[in-house]
Amino acid sequence: MTDAANAAALRPELPPARLWLGGEWVEPEGGRTFTSENPATEEVLCEVASASAADVDRAVAAARGALAGEWGATSARERGKLLWRLADALEERIQDFAVVETLDNGKPIFESRYVDMPSVVDCLRYYAGWADKVAGETLASSGPIGLTYTLREPVGAVGAITPWNFPLLLAAWKIAPALACGNVVIHKPASLTSLTALMLGALAAEVGFPAGVLNVLPGGGSEVGGTMVGHPGIDKIAFTGSTAVGIGIAKQAADTVKRLGLELGGKSANIVFADSDLDAAAKGAFNGIFYGKGEVCAAGSRLLVERTAHDELLEKLVARTERLQPADPLHPKTRLGALVSKEQRDSVLGYVEKGRREGAEVATGGAAAAVDGKGYFMQPTVLTGVDNAMTVAREEIFGPVLVTIPFDDAEEAVALANASVYGLAAGVWTRDVGKAHHVAARLQAGTVWINQYNWYDAGAPFGGYKQSGYGRELGRQALDYYTETKTVFVGK
């Protein structure tokens, strides 16, 4: 038996139906819970505590207490050590975290064990390294001023609100830089996938983070998330989720001029030129949409293919897609898991139906699937005969559904790629180096992959143009969003 299958047999302990608040497990005010379901089996996994507005008040008090007390007095170097210790502790428990992520989200254990969790560890270590290197500067003085310098200070209390597709990873993208810079965090995970976030909160306490530095409040979007956005004790909101919710948050945050980072939706174009290595491009297009069940903000969900290569590429892509079967997410060989919920699966199927009605053809897939008669699975799907104005080419489907659109030259490819309200990512496949860079420069997207797709790095900034959001996560850039700069003028 492999490690993964072993761990699946020995199901790890799930967190209790409590909030992680002020360094301990506490009952939510009102004692409400909600059910967490395994989308692959439709079985109840556990009950999860549902926080209320009063719990947000309690968490803010605990977090601000830490900021004014022990955490505020912790040196930058010590913060770095704590983050590094958290990474080590997570690495030791990596199998448990991966299995819980898979049970909660439906993603293949292959992804949670070998991509998501190692990437969380990597992100924690990357920002552990930054903790004692975030510094102000001494500036040239003018006039009667003797000395001018800047200080980089933590923003304060950060409210992190995250989606369900990469539950722990997208939380780490916020928590790691926030803590490295000396902030405190109140994290609201998505209701569908709260478990690993709760486990991380408890693990942070185990490795020595003071009580109140990281609080985890599962619960309703508007009740918990909305209260956080409006809360005067929270200084910044770091949000990843849908554009619709992000717009609402931006409006609400305006009332208190709250600092805001928004990582929103996408409809990313993956552009294949006829001069590319078509086998590599077909594989890249396949991974670009079917990795993570297509529930990936940066998924290459619009495949733009140079007309002369369209049919050949499609043939290769469909052949590969037909070998991909949805299967038990806990099996180590599975590469396509269950969609996160019945609601999400039905929404994706609704898009396929809409595509059909608007004239698209289903080249492969298009239907729901089940494993052992259960689960919210779906066949990997490719739609052809699509033009960029159709709903399936404009709206984020957030599932394993790819649309292909032909183009005639680079000019048209760039125009089609940019004809979207979104601007999160894009891919370019060509053997012509000059063309690759020229096209990359003209794409309105926060990330461009050339002859690859879906690669991320803790050191490389990630974020969106246009309605895909503002601010950047990861890399050195993220530090700017978790610090305030104070200028100090010293008279002679």
Ligand code: NAD
């Ligand atoms: P969602 O917007 O429905 O929810 C995201 C989070 O916001 C959840 O925790 C939810 O409970 C909370 N929320 C809901 N209503 C709220 C409100 N009124 N105030 C405050 N918080 C509220 O998104 P989702 O369905 O969980 O995730 C899918 C979406 O996330 C997709 O659109 C996807 O593109 C996007 N996403 C973006 C990125 C990125 O980095 N740009 C990464 C992953 C996912």
